Amino acid sequence: xxxxxxxxxxxxxxxxxxxxxxxxxxxxxxxxxxxxxxxxxxxxxxxxxxxxxxxxxxxxxxxxxx
Numbered sequence: 001x002x003x004x005x006x007x008x009x010x011x012x013x014x015x016x017x018x019x020x021x022x023x024x025x026x027x028x029x030x031x032x033x034x035x036x037x038x039x040x041x042x043x044x045x046x047x048x049x050x051x052x053x054x055x056x057x058x059x060x061x062x063x064x065x066x
Contacts, residue, residue, distance in 0.1 A: 027038045029049060038049055 028035050029038055031045075038046065041049060
């Protein structure tokens, strides 16, 4: 299992909310070519979604063919 948590973000005391101030966020993802809410997934698919790791691909460098 890969740890994909962000630990490089600063924690600001002014941005901490109490539980009664929070609003549930609906997360959607692309599955088999179309978008679906993660809340509608079965148990196995929810587990697979939790294990996904996001990455940033480096910018391609154009080749200098002569």
